[in-house]
Amino acid sequence: MHSPSTISEATLLLKNTDDSKALAGGQSLVPLMKLRLVSPAHIVDLGKIPGLSYIREEKGHLLIGSMTTHNEVATSPLIGKRCVTLSEAASRIGDHQVRNRGTIGGTLCHADPAGDVPAAAVALDAELKVAGHRKGRVIKARDFFEDVLTTSLRRDEILTEVRVRVLPPKSGGAYLKLGRGASDLATVGVAAVITLDKAGACKDVRLGLAGVGSKPIRATRAEDALKGRAPTDDLVAEAGERASEMSNPSSDIRGSADYKREMVKVYVRRAIRQSLARV
Amino acid sequence: MILLSPPKQIDLTINGQKYSGRAEPRTLLTYFLRDELGLTGTHIGCIVGKCGACTIILDGKAVKSCLLFASQAEGSEILTVEGLAKGSQLHPIQEAFWEHHGLQCGYCTPGMLLATYDLLKRNPNPTEAEIREGISGNLCMCTGYVNIVRAVKSAAEKMAPPKKQKARLSRASAPLRR
Ligand SMILES: Cc1cc2nc3c(=O)[nH]c(=O)nc-3n(C[C@H](O)[C@H](O)[C@H](O)COP(=O)(O)OP(=O)(O)OC[C@H]3O[C@@H](n4cnc5c(N)ncnc54)[C@H](O)[C@@H]3O)c2cc1C
Ligand code: FES
Ligand code: FES
Numbered sequence: 001m002h003s004p005s006t007i008s009e010a011t012l013l014l015k016n017t018d019d020s021k022a023l024a025g026g027q028s029l030v031p032l033m034k035l036r037l038v039s040p041a042h043i044v045d046l047g048k049i050p051g052l053s054y055i056r057e058e059k060g061h062l063l064i065g066s067m068t069t070h071n072e073v074a075t076s077p078l079i080g081k082r083c084v085t086l087s088e089a090a091s092r093i094g095d096h097q098v099r100n101r102g103t104i105g106g107t108l109c110h111a112d113p114a115g116d117v118p119a120a121a122v123a124l125d126a127e128l129k130v131a132g133h134r135k136g137r138v139i140k141a142r143d144f145f146e147d148v149l150t151t152s153l154r155r156d157e158i159l160t161e162v163r164v165r166v167l168p169p170k171s172g173g174a175y176l177k178l179g180r181g182a183s184d185l186a187t188v189g190v191a192a193v194i195t196l197d198k199a200g201a202c203k204d205v206r207l208g209l210a211g212v213g214s215k216p217i218r219a220t221r222a223e224d225a226l227k228g229r230a231p232t233d234d235l236v237a238e239a240g241e242r243a244s245e246m247s248n249p250s251s252d253i254r255g256s257a258d259y260k261r262e263m264v265k266v267y268v269r270r271a272i273r274q275s276l277a278r279v
Numbered sequence: 280m281i282l283l284s285p286p287k288q289i290d291l292t293i294n295g296q297k298y299s300g301r302a303e304p305r306t307l308l309t310y311f312l313r314d315e316l317g318l319t320g321t322h323i324g325c326i327v328g329k330c331g332a333c334t335i336i337l338d339g340k341a342v343k344s345c346l347l348f349a350s351q352a353e354g355s356e357i358l359t360v361e362g363l364a365k366g367s368q369l370h371p372i373q374e375a376f377w378e379h380h381g382l383q384c385g386y387c388t389p390g391m392l393l394a395t396y397d398l399l400k401r402n403p404n405p406t407e408a409e410i411r412e413g414i415s416g417n418l419c420m421c422t423g424y425v426n427i428v429r430a431v432k433s434a435a436e437k438m439a440p441p442k443k444q445k446a447r448l449s450r451a452s453a454p455l456r457r
Contacts (some may be wrong), residue, residue, distance in 0.1 A: 001284070001304035001350055030307070030346045033325040043304070047351060095416025096397065097331065100340040101347070181415070 003048045007131045007158060010044050015133040015156035016044040022158060024067060024106035027098050045133035052105075052160060055079060064084075064162045066105025070117075071096070073104055082166045084278065085173035085191050089120035092177045092189075105159040108144070111151045114211035118145060121162070121177055122216045123191035123208030129161035136160075145215040170203075171195040172278030176271045177210070178263050180254060186211040187254040188263040189245075192271040194231075197278050202226040207239070207268060212247035212260055219243040222268060236272050240265035284366035289353050293318065294362025309333045309350035312359065320360040320389050324418070331417030334390035335359050343416070360389035363396070364382035371437035372396060372430075381430030383421035390417045395431050403437055 002017075004010040020042035023029055032038045033226050046052065052067035055076045062082055064073065073079055074091035093107065094118050095100055107117045108128065121128075121141040128139045133156040144151050153159065167173060173193040177186045189210030197203040205226045207219040222243035226235055249260035286301040289311065300315040300338035309326070312318045312335070326345045333344040336358035363370035372395050375381065382388045391414060398405060398413035405413060410431045411424070419427060 001348065003350075020318060026346050026348070026351075027328060030348075034307075034327050034345075043348075045348075045351065095336055096394070097341050097343045097416045098328065098346075101342050269321070 001043045001045060002265040003045045005048055005050070007049060007052075007160060008133075010046060010049060010158055011156050013042070013044045013132055014158070017044075020044055020155075022046055022109070024103040024109075025069065025101040026106075027094070027102035028106060028110040028112070042245060046105075046158065055083065057166065060166050062164045062166060063191060064104055064164070066108075066159045066161060067103050068105075070094075070099035070102045070104065070107070073117075074099065077162050083164055083173065085193050085275075086117070086120050086164060086184055088173075088175035089116040089189075089191055092116050092186075092200050095171065102236050108141075108162065109151060109153060109159055111149050111215065112185060112186075112213050113127060113145075113148055113213055114189070115216070116175065116177060116186060116189055116191075116210060118190050119186075119208035119216040121164075121208070122218045123193055123206045124164045125206065127163040129160055129163065130157045132157045137172075140162075143219060148214045160227075167193060170197070170279055172194075172275040174271045174274035174278065175211055176274065178267060179228050188212060188249075188260055188267050190264070190267040190271040191273035192268075192275045194226075194272065194275040194279065196276075197252055199230075201228055201230050203228075205239075205272075207271070209243060209247055209268075211254070211265060212249040212264055216247075217247060219246050219268070221246055226272070230274065236269050237265075238262040239272060240268040243268040287350060291354060292354055292356045294358060295315060303349065304350055306349045307312070308335075308344040308347040308349045308352050311352075312344060312357075313456055315349075316361055318361055322386055322389050324386070324390075329418070330387070331390040331394060331414075332387055334393045334417065336393055336397060341394055359395070360392055361446040363392060370396075372399070372434040375434035375437055376427070379426050379430040379433055381422065381427045387417055387419040387421075391419065395434060398431070399435055399438060403439055405431070407432070 021040040054065040126141040177189040191208035195204040205223040209217040221237040244264040290299040322332040324332035
């Protein structure tokens, strides 16, 4: 167990140790270790690095430090006002205890395809600021998630900040989740943001799906059904159909693939209506 | 490959008292509390974060102590179930669980009590839905939760310094004043 006190110390440790893993809130990593699904030789605890936990607004963006906890994100009045989709996604994670420790950076880097915040990040076109041993970079959420529990982070890289554009006026958003009881991942989750123009047509629509593929899915074809048009019931239903076609769920304890495809239709419709109601 | 590293000293404050003990880097906080410090009130259910039996209050927040390495708690302040009662005087939450049969076997109870403690601190007057959400990280195999929810409601009433209680008190003492 290493407890670096700066980001560069941490990236150096990750680079120089074989078989090492960063530790944030531990809400995914510790159970995986306990179940012997991973057994890293070195743990690099990010918890002692100051300055990685913050929420602020700067030049039209929300900036969120990677060690900010789910509860801090969920209860931040600033995020609630500027980007309700993200607040709702964070508030739907697990239970209170998990949200007290788990971090926004941790859930993104863990990259569970059924994760709530990853789906929101994809819908929000979040930008992920990463520090590496040599240099930093910014990765778009859409390029960040590669496969089940797999991201485009390199071994020596640490996620330091999540950036989300503040929603423009006449926007609404929502995150809706179908889950089995409280402490469970999404059977289906839908993150939505919608911006209307002056005439009431959809200027911008962005939809992210959780739980129905090997990574969070951006339902672009469903978005196209609505873009440039007034969101009538028929078009909202069409968006649900298209999102369902784009999803690729597998049957598991949370339901059959067919059931999940049906639920995508229902939850996409509801998430769009909820977002519209909030414009 | 698992490398075993030597134990390290860990100092922390638990229930207002200073404690120190030794733990290997891989030791979970739950085991440290129970095996090294002898505070066995904190229970172990699943040890993978699902059941909440190991819930403690760490620096003012409810967390599952099985999802933390002991070394991460260095310098922290912890409240465990042992710290709720003052001597033989039960904490109002404990009283309420007793009075409303909020437990049967008692396995989940330490975690339930502390999840309740955290909930009532954030929200002194929760609705039934808020209570159920607040204890959703804690599983109980016995009670079916109905009496736990009642107990939490009752604990909220006991802990509030409300007009109702004062009114009852002043009514009780009214004859004396006359
Ligand atoms: C009972 C329970 C219920 C849950 N329910 C849900 C749920 O409903 N929805 C949901 O989405 N999630 C759920 N989770 C998972 C939860 O969201 C975790 O908090 C999150 O997945 C991991 O965040 P963490 O900070 O705890 O990361 P850790 O567990 O510490 O780390 C997770 C992974 O990310 C890496 N990592 C962490 N931070 C960084 C960083 N800054 N840079 C680089 N790599 C990093 C680690 O190396 C590790 O591989 C649940 C967990 C539990 C225990
Ligand atoms: S023992 Fe920690 S949650 Fe079950
Ligand atoms: S009382 Fe037995 S588990 Fe809750």
